[in-house]
Amino acid sequence: MVDPLLSKLASRRAQGLYRQRQTLSSPQGVFVSVDGEKLLSFCSNDYLGLASDARIVNALCKAAEVHGVGAGASHLITGHSAEHAALEEELAEFVGAPRALVFSTGYMANLGVVTALADRQSVVLEDKLNHASLIDAARLARVQVKRYPHVNTTRLAALLADVEGPKLITSDAVFSMDGDIAPLAELLVLAKKHGARLLLDDAHGIGVLGHEGRGTLAQQGIAIEDPVVLMGTLGKAFGVFGAFVAGSEALIETLIQHARTYIYTTALPPAIAAATRASLQIVRTESWRRERLQARIDEFIGGAKALGLPLNDSATAIQPVVLGDATDTLVVSQRLRAQGILVPAIRPPTVPAKTARLRITFSAAHEAAHVQRLLEALAQALR
Ligand SMILES: *Cc1c(COP(=O)(O)O)cnc(C)c1O
Numbered sequence: 437m438v439d440p441l442l443s444k445l446a447s448r449r450a451q452g453l454y455r456q457r458q459t460l461s462s463p464q465g466v467f468v469s470v471d472g473e474k475l476l477s478f479c480s481n482d483y484l485g486l487a488s489d490a491r492i493v494n495a496l497c498k499a500a501e502v503h504g505v506g507a508g509a510s511h512l513i514t515g516h517s518a519e520h521a522a523l524e525e526e527l528a529e530f531v532g533a534p535r536a537l538v539f540s541t542g543y544m545a546n547l548g549v550v551t552a553l554a555d556r557q558s559v560v561l562e563d564k565l566n567h568a569s570l571i572d573a574a575r576l577a578r579v580q581v582k583r584y585p586h587v588n589t590t591r592l593a594a595l596l597a598d599v600e601g602p603k604l605i606t607s608d609a610v611f612s613m614d615g616d617i618a619p620l621a622e623l624l625v626l627a628k629k630h631g632a633r634l635l636l637d638d639a640h641g642i643g644v645l646g647h648e649g650r651g652t653l654a655q656q657g658i659a660i661e662d663p664v665v666l667m668g669t670l671g672k673a674f675g676v677f678g679a680f681v682a683g684s685e686a687l688i689e690t691l692i693q694h695a696r697t698y699i700y701t702t703a704l705p706p707a708i709a710a711a712t713r714a715s716l717q718i719v720r721t722e723s724w725r726r727e728r729l730q731a732r733i734d735e736f737i738g739g740a741k742a743l744g745l746p747l748n749d750s751a752t753a754i755q756p757v758v759l760g761d762a763t764d765t766l767v768v769s770q771r772l773r774a775q776g777i778l779v780p781a782i783r784p785p786t787v788p789a790k791t792a793r794l795r796i797t798f799s800a801a802h803e804a805a806h807v808q809r810l811l812e813a814l815a816q817a818l819r
Contacts, residue, residue, distance in 0.1 A: 452763035452792075453783050463488035464675075466801045468778065476806055477778040478796045483644050483753050484718075484725040485801030486675030492714045499710030507703035512692070515703030523709040524680070526716055531642075531650055531668070533660035533682035537691050540704050542639050542669035542679035543569040548695030549635055549665060549681055550604065551577045558602040561595055563587065565614060567637060568786075570606045579604075586611075589622045596630040603632035609652035610640035613787050613795060615750030617641075620656045624664065633663045640754060643673025644729065648720040662687075674719060676712045678704050725800035729753055732798045732807050739811040745818070756782070757814070758793040765792040771817035777810060 448454050462469040464487035468477045486492060499519060509515035520538055528536040539545035550573035554560055560574040565586045574581045582599065584592040596603060605627050607618045620636065627634040641652030653659075653666060660666050660682050670678040681691060691698055719725075736755055740747050748756045759765045762783040769781035772794075782795045796810070 452761075452766050458778075466799065466803075466806060470778070473776075475773070475776055475778040476809060478798065478802075478810060479778050479780050480799065481640070481672035481797060482675055482799050482801075483640075483673040483729060483797070484649075484675065484722075485799045486673070486715055486718060486725075489675060489715070489718065491718065492675060492711050495714035496707050496711035499707035500705075503706040503710070505705060505707070507705055509703065510699060510701060511703045512699055517703070517706035517709065519706040519709035519713070520703065523713050523716075526713060527668075527680050528682055530648070530716060530720065531654070531660055531666060531682045533666065534685050535688040536680045536682040537688050537695075537698065538704060538709065539679045539681065539695075539698060540701055541677075542637070542667065542671070543572075544697035544701070545667050545669075545679040545681050546570050546573045546606075546635075546637060547576055548691060548697035549667065550574055550579075550606065551696060552691050552694035553633060553635075553665075554579045554602070554604050558604060559599045561592060561603065561605045561632070563607045563611075563618065565608070565611050565788075566606060567608050567612050567639070570608070570635075570637060574606070586614075587616070587619055589619055589626060592623075593626055596626060596632065603630060604635060605632050606635040607637070608640075609636045609638040610645070610752050610754065612640055612754065613782055613793070614748055614756055615640075615752045615754030616748065617652060617656075617752070620653065620658050624658060627663045631663075633665060635665045635667065637667045639667070639669040639672055639679075640752065642668035643719045644726060644753060648723070649673065649726060670712050670715075674712060674715045676715050677708050678712065728802075729798060729800040732800075732802045732804070735804055735807045736796070736798065736811070739807065740814075743811060743815050745814060753798045755796045755798070756793040757796065758791055760790050760792060762792040765794060768817045769794060772813050775813045775816070777813050779810075 458470045460468050464482050507515040524536045546569040554577045558579045560579045560581050562583045564583050582595045638651045643649040645652050646654035666682040670676050765781040772779050779794045783792045
C-alpha cells in the first residue's frame with residue numbers, strides 16, 4: 437500500500453510544481469546566505485531595505501526589555517498594550533483615516549474584514565488575480581463570490597448591475613504576482629454607484645508609493661473614507677511584521693466586535709508594535725529609499741527592454757518575467773542560482789496555469805551594479 441500523500445507528492449513533483457524552502461542563515465538583505473552560499477537576492481518584499489535596519493532592531497530590543505516578549509492574551513482580554521494603541525493612532529494619521537486596527541498578519545486582516553462585513557446575503561466581487569488571502573476570505577465568509585477578469589471594470593460593472601443584496605468589491609491595489617496597479621478611481625466610481633464597499637489590499641504599495649510612502653491610494657488621490665477600506669501590511673516595505681486595516685470609526689468598531697481573526701488570537705508582541713513605530717518614522721522621512729528603489733526599477737526595465745525580455749506591464753518593484761511552462765521556469769531559476777543569483781520561480785497554483793514566471797523584486801538596498809549583474813545573468817539563462 438502506497439501512502440496516498442506520497443503519490444500526490446510524486447505527481448506534484450512530476451508536474452514541476454513541487455515546492456521547497458531555502459533556509460537562510462543571514463538576515464534578509466541584498467545578499468543572503470543559503471546553505472553556506474552567499475547569493476544576490478531579488479526575492480524579498482523588503483522594498484525599502486528595512487528588515488534588518490539597526491534602528492528598528494534597537495527599538496525592538498528596548499521595547500522587549502520594557503514590555504517583555506509575548507503579549508500573553510488576545511486584544512480583547514489583556515493583550516492590547518500602549519504600543520499597539522500608539523501604533524494604531526500613528527498609522528491612522530499616516531494614511532489619513534479616522535482609525536486603524538492592527539492585525540497579526542495581512543492574511544488574517546483580509547479574512548477578518550471580509551467575514552465581518554459580509555453576511556450570507558452578500559455578494560463579494562473579486563479581481564481574478566487577487567491575493568490568496570482575499571480569495572480565502574470570501575470562501576470563509578460563505579458568501580456568493582463573483583470573480584471578474586483582471587482589472588476589467590466593464591465586466592465588474594455588469595456583474596454589479598446584476599446582483600442583489602449587500603456588495604463588497606475586493607482588489608489588490610498593486611497585484612502581488614504581476615506588479616500592475618488596479619484601476620482604483622474606476623473601482624471607486626463603481627462602488628459608489630452600486631452602493632458597494634471597496635476593500636483595497638495595499639500590501640505592496642504601502643511604504644513604497646505616494647508622498648511619504650502613504651500608499652497606492654494616496655498616490656492616486658483616493659481618500660480613505662466610506663466606501664473605501666484599506667488593508668496594509670507591515671512585513672513588506674516596513675520590514676517588520678503584522679498588518680492594519682484603516683477606515684471609519686464604525687468600520688473599526690465593527691471589526692473589534694466581529695472580526696474573528698482579530699478576536700480569537702494572541703495579540704502581536706508589543707515590542708513588534710514598537711519596532712513598527714520606529715519603522716514608520718523611517719518610512720515617512722527617508723524618501724531617498726523610494727527614490728533609490730525607483731532608480732533600480734527604471735534601470736531594470738530599460739535594460740530588460742534592450743535585451744528583449746518578456747516584461748509585464750508593471751512600473752512597480754515587482755517585475756515578473758512570464759515564461760509560461762512551470763518546468764522551464766524552474767530551470768531558468770536554477771541557472772540563475774548557479775550564477776549566484778536568487779530569483780524565485782512562481783508556479784501554479786500561486787499564478788494561473790501556463791503563466792509560470794520569474795518574480796523579480798527590487799529593494800532600495802540594491803545598487804545599480806546588482807541590477808546590471810541580474811540583467812547579464814538573465815540574458816545568459818534565457819538563451
Ligand atoms: C503578502 C500579502 C498579504 C499577506 O500579508 P502577510 O502579512 O504576509 O500575511 C496579503 N495581501 C497581499 C496582496 C500580499 O502580497
